[in-house]
Every structure is written in C-alpha cells, then in structure tokens.
Amino acid sequence: MTGFSAEWLALREPYDARARNPEVLDAIATFLKPLPAVRVIDLACGTGSTLRSLSPRLPARQNWHLIDHDVRLLMQAKATPLAKDIDVTVVPLDLNRDLEAALDGEIDLVATSALLDLVSAAWLDRLALALAARSIPFYAALSYDGRTGFTPTDLFDTRVMAGMNAHQTTDKGFGPALGPTAAAFMIARFKSLGYSVVHGAADWVMGPEDRDIQTEILLGWANASDEMGGLPLADATAWLTRRRRAVEAGCSSLRVGHIDFFATPSATR
Numbered sequence: 001m002t003g004f005s006a007e008w009l010a011l012r013e014p015y016d017a018r019a020r021n022p023e024v025l026d027a028i029a030t031f032l033k034p035l036p037a038v039r040v041i042d043l044a045c046g047t048g049s050t051l052r053s054l055s056p057r058l059p060a061r062q063n064w065h066l067i068d069h070d071v072r073l074l075m076q077a078k079a080t081p082l083a084k085d086i087d088v089t090v091v092p093l094d095l096n097r098d099l100e101a102a103l104d105g106e107i108d109l110v111a112t113s114a115l116l117d118l119v120s121a122a123w124l125d126r127l128a129l130a131l132a133a134r135s136i137p138f139y140a141a142l143s144y145d146g147r148t149g150f151t152p153t154d155l156f157d158t159r160v161m162a163g164m165n166a167h168q169t170t171d172k173g174f175g176p177a178l179g180p181t182a183a184a185f186m187i188a189r190f191k192s193l194g195y196s197v198v199h200g201a202a203d204w205v206m207g208p209e210d211r212d213i214q215t216e217i218l219l220g221w222a223n224a225s226d227e228m229g230g231l232p233l234a235d236a237t238a239w240l241t242r243r244r245r246a247v248e249a250g251c252s253s254l255r256v257g258h259i260d261f262f263a264t265p266s267a268t269r
C-alpha cells in the first residue's frame, strides 16, 4: 500500500472527528462503561486519530496497543498527550501478514478507522472470524461508502467518480480492495456471526471555507480517475481546473459518504 503522510492524516483528522457517528460512539461508551479498565487494539492507527477521538469516552484506565506498519506514524501517535491513566504501546506490524499477532492477549475492543475500504474481502473475513472466535467487540470508523455530493455540480463529476470508485477496488497490499462496499460487507459478516451491530453515516462535510482539504481530495480523485483511464486526461484536467477555481473562489462544498459501525458479540466472554 502506498504510504499515508502524517500531513494528510493531520489535514483530515478534524473532519474525521466531526464526522464520527455519535450514536456509534455512545454505543461503545455504554458497552465499555462497566469495566474498571479497558484494553483497546487500534489496527492501522496512523498518528492516533482514533485514540484521540475515543479515549475521552472510555473508562479512565485504558491500555492501548497502536498498530501500524509505518514507524514514523507510530512515533507521532506515541507522542499524543493523554490523561494520566492512559497507557499506550506502539507496535510496528504488517497487518496483512501478521493480523493474528496484533490480536494477542486480553482485548476489550478492537478499533480501526479509514482502513476497511482499503482491504480485501478475504482479509475482512479473516479479521471477522478471528474476532468472533474470541467474542471481541469491533469498532470501525470512517469507511468510504461511495456517496459524494458536489456543489456546484460539473458535467464530468459522474465519470471522475466512476474512475475514483474503480480505483478504490484496486489492491492496496491486502488483495483486491472492497472499497465502497467494505463496511456493508463487514456489517453483514458480523451479523452472520451472531453479532449485534449499531451503524450510521459518518460523512465528511466541507464548506466553502475548507479550501485546503477540498484541494487535496480533488487532486487525489483526479489522479485516481486518471490511473483507471476512465476519462481522457484533457477532460480530467479540465474538471480539476474548474473544481479548483470554485474552491479558490470560496464557492465549493463537498460531502463524502462514510459509514461507522460498532459490532458486539452476543456471547459473553
């Protein structure tokens, strides 16, 4: 999988934090509230976005294992200022190769964000079966679900997004990715394994003042679409130029659909 820069993760984090579905977060807090202390595993943690969003809602005593294959991101995650009873261990690991090693020991919650849409059905199945075998609850935030809304609209939006959504299903190191269908796949898989699932939308909402992130996203989408060859380069470039002008003029808004869910096993551990 190509690297995710700390700069990009920092740019998106406030939008992610605002987007996280509040009913899903409440369900996690309610579920874990009776425990005197919790041990959480964050898969593909990046710089620790989920740690920062979720830890204030959990019981005071927390032990987090932050897992990623990018050591530079892990170092930043480790530097997160936290309340005194929160203990963090960072673990460099390739989750494609060593998923089972990431799930070692007593675990009260496995969490992840912005990962499911990057991985394959086979890997998701492997994760779901590993969690179900030990009745471990699972929180997955911010899985892209294919919905987008542009203001103003453009003639080429549909074709650029078709290319972008096709790019979402390419191999990012875990086999062919499920992309926009990953969250629905995983919700259905957990239900089939006897889990209860709370889920809801967690959309990025960007207004005219959110110029930097819109510029970055639009460039990424134009590049992804171009890689898939869906639109002639001249048309993709013209689309990006018009969109950038709208962003610079302060008249561009963007909604990007995501799904959050929390899956809890019916069996008690």
Ligand SMILES: C[S@@+](CC[C@H](N)C(=O)[O-])C[C@H]1O[C@@H](n2cnc3c(N)ncnc32)[C@H](O)[C@@H]1O
Pocket: 001, 004, 009, 043, 044, 045, 046, 047, 048, 049, 050, 067, 068, 069, 070, 073, 093, 094, 095, 096, 097, 112, 113, 114, 115, 173
């Ligand atoms: C979109 S970022 C999400 C980061 C973080 N969860 C967040 O929400 O900000 C995807 C993360 O997956 C990590 N990643 C990608 N492939 C991986 C692999 N094979 N093993 C472990 N981590 C991986 C990347 O380093 C990156 O931190």
